[in-house]
Amino acid sequence: MNPSTPSTAGLAALETRLRQDLAWLELPAKRWIPERTVDGHALVNVAIIGGGMAGLAVSAALGHLGIDAVIYDQSPRGFEGPWATTARMETLRSPKQLTGPALGLPSLTFRAWFEAQFGTQAWDALDKIPRLQWMDYLRWYRDVLDIDVRNEHRITAITPREDGCVALSITNAAGNETVFARHVILAMGRDGLGGPAVPAFVRDLPRRFYAHSSDALDYGTLRGKRVGVIGAGASAMDSAATALEAGAASVDLLIRRTDIPRINKGKGAGNPGLTHGHVVLPDDWKWRIRHYINVQQVPPPRGSTLRVSGHANARFNLGTPITDVEVTGNALQVHTPKGDFALDFLLLGTGFRIDWTARPEFAPFARHVRVWKDRYAPPAGDDDIELADSPDLGPVFEFQEKTAGECPGLERIHCFCAPATLSHGALSGDIPAVSDGAKRLAQGLAATFYREDVELHYANMETFAEPEIDGTEWTPAPPPPALADQAFGS
Template sequence: MSTTQSHTPTGLAALEQRLEHDLLTLNWRARAWVAPRSHAGQPVHDVLIIGAGQAGLAASMALAQQGIAAVLLDRAARDLEGPWATTARMETLRSPKELTGPALGLPSLTFRAWFEAQWGDAAWEALDKIPRLQWMDYLRWYRRVTQADVRNGHAVTAVRPRGDGQVEVDVSVSGAPGTTWLARRVVLATGRDGLGGPQIPAFMQGVERSRWAHSSDMLDYERLRGLRVGVIGVGSSAMDSAGTALECGAASVDLIARRSEMPRINKSKGSGVPGLTQGHADLPDAWKWRIRHYINAQQVPPPQGSTLRVSRHPNAFFHFDCAVQSVRAQGAGLQVATTQGVFAFDFLILATGFEINWARKPEFAAFAGQVRTWGQRYQPPLGDEDRELSDSPDLGPVFEFQPTAPGACPGLERIHCFCYPAALSHGTVSGDIPAISDGARRLATGLASLFYRDDVEHHFATLQAYAEPELTGEEWTPAHTPSRVLPGTGPHTTTPGAATHPQENT
């Protein structure tokens, strides 16, 4: 006999009431304890988080548990934070629906609770993968119920660490001239391309920008109707772009891969155990590099559903062992020379991933050249070289940047990298759904420790000045002790065998 009960939808209002009670019983929004600061009459924020996607929201909620206030700055309009409703084109998430994502251990904050409250558990059982736009709807709800302090239309144009315990952040609001905010700590929750941007191969140099796009670009795929489209790459973003182009009426889509065959096994999935999630940061350098490089080299295959989304079209063509050698304009189209021959396209999409490239993040120019990288920290064995890993920042235990030399950039350690490039130092806990809560807790508890250490004199003075009595002195009556002890055993009684002095008997 099944023990599973069937539940009908209770609605979001009931779920939100339950969540509020959970937060109350857990004392989640802890009392504020960080000493407020100001500078020249201007408030100094405890934490500014740049980016209000799922990483920024999770970090904000984890900080709230520690009694630390955070303000999130996002250049996007409300409800369009992150890639989900803008540049992402997958039909569903790759992650299994059971993963709890940014819920931070709160059952009533999970996607599953949000889903079942609206559609019931039968619909949950029938659900295969989470639709992309539905995940965005969940994050919008998450933002509201966690009361995240998000400022939309706030674009960060410069971040400048200082040696006096503060970081300057220039912020442009809705395109208006910027103002300078001050913060004690700044968290970069800036996503997959958090320290760079799309990786553009050298063979694209000189090709007119209107003839091609990167898979992460904002692109109206309807403009590809009737066109011959080439896609460089066969990873997830390649499939998403190819599938979207085909569904929008592209005449043909050719996917071009330099690999001899499609990767088939998701090695990163095989590494997803709590031991690595919690222990990656403590591994020796050689093991950190070895694990991350192996996953990079094996490459992550596209999801099966995404691949079938493309291959079901008769005008989709997969080409392997087909390295691109050059791309040049030919009339209104492009000629793409490869090791297998020359292709003719009307439009080209580069699904070539992202790179760490500080030059593409001018807002970080004030400190970019001072950040210590893994290339400066570790020399891998011959044959294990990896540009992505070498360029990754060498982060401290609280995701903080470290300078190339001690004292080289005062205040740099007050900027924390909570985005994908943290993976080599901390593991994949700062962006991907599976372990985002683990990373957010690590960040929040680490920041709580740093705030206390910074203000330890203030907190000790507060401790000394604390004078709220637990007792008034009226809770007891002092006893007449001599009447309660054995005769001859009081404090003025002579110990047997000891010398007697006249004053003792006075």
């Protein structure tokens, strides 16, 4: 089968198989959470902010347990997450066989979706999953599971309350509204608790001179320009390659390290023990593992690196940290220990940082969240700002109060994005273990809902009156003969 002409019949057959698989597993479970209202408004049981892969996976996992959820996403339909917007790699970085958000269902995997349309030979020939094809798969995932996503809904405030709910202030095409939810899940990606990390030497530059790798940018505007790329990670390589392919006159990668990392230590540590065991490790081991991975850094994918080095006008400047940047007319003078670079534009492949002030919607509760630096002091020399600022999450990914009693309802907000990694492991955004994370969160919420409503569930059990038998299933035996008659044979 030609991989450029997908088979609609094959996909229809897969969808039939998926429905059968779910029926055999008795999924989804029947809805069991009682309806509630607050201030005259119906309560949403779970509101999920973010309709990318993580949000879809946790919504599906909740649905399997009979818990209804609503996803709110600011993007237009089909453009949730970075895949079809700001991501610039040609293919995913993960191996194609990883099952991602399939929740243990073979017929829900990318492989099943791909083979149903293009056949097994095309799968065998596939190296890595094309980025935009992954987005197509996630669109299908949403549709085939009938996940409730409200697109073009921007959250402007998240306010925990004392009365057992969280108020969401939302702006959409119809205007402003307030939604009340019993629990809220933040599934907002790598920048979910902050935004791009911007180096100090860039912050005072006019905005026309730079962009972060996560910004929406027309790379065609870089044609003929001298571009500098800060960093050597995956996003830096993808940005550099995109600039080169858009016709940049030159691209200088300005790399602080004297060498580019070669080994992905996180990949070497991945196994079911870490997936399920990180959450119960002592604090010092959690910190030690995540700090080591941060220090070693993740190397850029080989394909992304070759995509850059294949251009004669790309230069890898190792051991070249930037000390200062000056504006000289319509250009930049970039100072480094190895000399100055005359550049027209900078692309920042500098990752993300936790910054509550960058997300005004968190203002009602941000100052009350307990973070790791409130509970743990690392050994000398192991300081790590990313880890120190990470939220100290409870067993259901819930935020916890810095000072008990000062922010009632904070525990009803759950962090299912990258900053959860120190507390729970890499379960809340990366393809390898996102299903495990989604199931952990869904099961934890199921237990929480049951505990919160246990009196009602007990009352329902007491009043349950569906008979299993009606008394016609047997014939009562006659009374036994008198003991004396049995004894004397009369």
